Amino acid sequence: MSTKQNSSAKQTLRAAKDFSRRTMLKGAAAAGAVAATGPWIVQDAFSSSGEVNIMCWTGYLPEVFLKDFEKSTGIKPNYTAMGSNEELLNKMKASKGRGFDVITPTLNRKGQWQPLELTQPWNLGKISNLGNVEPSFVSASAAWTWGGGQHHLPHIWGTEAMAWRTDLFTTEYGKLSLGDLWIPEMKGKVQGRPHSTMAGIGRHLAEIGKLPPFTEAYKNEESMRKIWEEITKFAVEHKPWIKAFWNDHNTQKSNFMQNGCVIGQTWDGPAIELMKEGKPVQYMAPKEGAFAWLDGLCMPTGAKNTEQAHAFVNAIYTAKAGAQMASNSGYNATVKGVADMLDAKSKETFNKAYPGDALARLWWWPDEPTWYAEIRAEYRDKFVAA
Numbered sequence: 001m002s003t004k005q006n007s008s009a010k011q012t013l014r015a016a017k018d019f020s021r022r023t024m025l026k027g028a029a030a031a032g033a034v035a036a037t038g039p040w041i042v043q044d045a046f047s048s049s050g051e052v053n054i055m056c057w058t059g060y061l062p063e064v065f066l067k068d069f070e071k072s073t074g075i076k077p078n079y080t081a082m083g084s085n086e087e088l089l090n091k092m093k094a095s096k097g098r099g100f101d102v103i104t105p106t107l108n109r110k111g112q113w114q115p116l117e118l119t120q121p122w123n124l125g126k127i128s129n130l131g132n133v134e135p136s137f138v139s140a141s142a143a144w145t146w147g148g149g150q151h152h153l154p155h156i157w158g159t160e161a162m163a164w165r166t167d168l169f170t171t172e173y174g175k176l177s178l179g180d181l182w183i184p185e186m187k188g189k190v191q192g193r194p195h196s197t198m199a200g201i202g203r204h205l206a207e208i209g210k211l212p213p214f215t216e217a218y219k220n221e222e223s224m225r226k227i228w229e230e231i232t233k234f235a236v237e238h239k240p241w242i243k244a245f246w247n248d249h250n251t252q253k254s255n256f257m258q259n260g261c262v263i264g265q266t267w268d269g270p271a272i273e274l275m276k277e278g279k280p281v282q283y284m285a286p287k288e289g290a291f292a293w294l295d296g297l298c299m300p301t302g303a304k305n306t307e308q309a310h311a312f313v314n315a316i317y318t319a320k321a322g323a324q325m326a327s328n329s330g331y332n333a334t335v336k337g338v339a340d341m342l343d344a345k346s347k348e349t350f351n352k353a354y355p356g357d358a359l360a361r362l363w364w365w366p367d368e369p370t371w372y373a374e375i376r377a378e379y380r381d382k383f384v385a386a
Contacts, residue, residue, distance in 0.1 A: 051076040052308040054102040055091065057295060058083055058249040059269055060156055062328035069315050075308045083248030085109050092118045098302030101309040104155060107294040110144050111369030113151075119298045121149020126310040129317035137334040141296050143367070152296040153313060158331040159362065160196055161290035161353070163271035164263040165256060167280040173355045176286045178204040181263060182238050190241045191255040191264035195380045196291065200265050202231045203363070207288050218366045224375055232379045236386040245384065256281055272330030272349045283353050289361035290354075294334075 054061070058081040066077050082088050085106055092103065097118040105113060113119060124130060130138065130153070137154035144152030162176055171180065178200040181190045192200070205211040210230075217227040244255045252270040255261040257279065268290075271283035297313050299306065315321060322333030323341035330349070339347070 050074075050305055050308050051078055052102060052305050052312045053078045053080070053100045054104075054312065055080045055082050055088060055100045056102070056104045057081070057156070059273075059329040060104070060295075060325060060331065062324055064328070065321055065324045068321075068324075069312065073311055073315065075311060077312065089113070092116075092300060096302060097300040100300055101303040101305045102312055103298050103300055104295050105152070105298055106365070107140060107143065107152065107154075107296055108365040108368050110152070111367050112373060113298075114144075114146060115370065117147075118301055119144075119151045120301050120303070121147065121151055122153060122299060122313070123310060124150065126307075127153070127314045127317070129314045132317045132319070132335050132337070134334055134336055137294060140294055144296070144298075152298055154334040155295050155297050155316065156325065156329070156331045157292065157294045157334060159268045159285065159290035159292050159353075160193075160265060161268065161283065161285045162263070163252075163256070163266040163281060163283040165261075165280055166282050168262045171284075173284060173358070174287055176284055177207075178265065178286050178288050179208070180286075181265060182241055186263050187241050189243050189260065189262035191244045191246055191252065191259075191261040191266070192242065193246055193265070194384050195376055197265050198228070198231050198235050198376075198380065198383060199291070201234050202227060203288050205230065205234065215366060218368075218372060221371060221375060224372060228376065228379045232382050235383040239383065239386045268332075268353060269330035272353065275349045275352070276330070276345050283349075285354055285358035285361065289363040290358065292362040292364045294364075 052075055054077060056079060061077075061079050066079060069075065069077055080100070082091075082104070088103060088105060089109070089112060091099075093116065103119075133154055137157065141152045141154045142150055144150060162178070162180065164171070169186075180186070181192065181197070181200070199214065202211060202214040202217065206214050211227055212223075214227070217224040243261045244251075244259050246252045246255060246264075246266070249267065249270050252264065252266045253274055255264065256271075256274065266283070268283055271281055274281040275283065297316070299309050303309055316325075317335055319335055319337035319341055322335035322338040325331070326333045326338055327342055327346050332350075342350075
């Protein structure tokens with residue numbers, strides 16, 4: 001792993017260590033000057049009219065936030081939902097960075113984005129609300145600093161962990177494991193995203209002493225292939241356990257409610273949405289630690305509405321906006337003071353998802369260079385085709 005990749009991973013891990021249950025659940029007192037109701041932006045001649053085109057993850061920008069933003073600023077937000085980092089990256093490569101003013105790649109994809117030169121630095125002086133963001137997340141996003149400025153600003157953090165039908169499976173925190181996907185009684189009942197389910201296999205096998213620590217796979221191609229060869233053998237042998245693969249937000253929900261899946265390695269948002277709706281589904285961090293990620297806000301090189309893009313990001317960085325996004329999506333805001341603005345059900349589902357020492361055990365995805373993604377795709381395809 002290069003020095004730059006190490007730096008990115010260390011900053012992300014530092015964000016994890018700095019983050020605590022107290023930060024999440026008692027952050028309002030620390031928010032200081034963060035007002036619950038605004039103002040969202042400092043109005044000026046550039047940001048008081050026009051439009052802004054955003055490509056953002058499904059569920060991240062609720063209608064109430066978009067309406068409030070347009071009413072407050074006069075800027076029309078045009079929101080295009082996306083389901084994966086690969087979808088976003090391919091879109092930007094095909095358009096040469098044109099078509100959108102704000103995009104939302106995940107922090108650990110820096111190694112794939114930087115060589116492409118498809119993003120431009122933010123003017124931090126135009127984002128007055130940046131001080132409302134938890135400093136640990138701002139520091140983590142600073143890993144995307146090159147060419148005269150910072151290209152990535154924190155937006156939403158979340159996890160990938162275990163979800164299951166509570167009417168068909170029973171477990172508890174400390175016992176729940178990534179390996180529970182592969183127990184005999186779950187044959188033909190599992191859902192997962194191919195490449196991250198394989199990463200879960202790697203972490204599980206490392207936990208039981210059958211593989212080196214999974215982080216070793218990110219060092220170089222030789223280390224990666226040794227580890228992923230073993231992961232792929234296990235995955236192919238256990239392919240009959242898979243009922244359905246997913247690659248976006250909504251498919252995870254339908255797999256549980258319509259497609260016969262009992263257990264899965266899923267994102268937090270879809271499962272928590274089902275929990276809030278009263279469905280027999282539970283989401284929880286496994287004993288190995290939940291996979292954690294930080295999605296950010298970037299401005300493509302071909303952005304046309306740059307002033308409006310800055311105004312949009314500024315609007316996101318208030319406790320009110322953060323609470324709207326967290327309450328509606330099941331994911332987690334990076335803004336201080338959000339926790340005490342959440343409704344009781346949101347707080348309850350958060351505590352159920354991350355009981356005990358779960359937050360201290362988050363496993364942050366390391367920086368993922370292009371070579372890693374390309375090789376991983378080879379092994380993923382073997383698993384899917386098996």
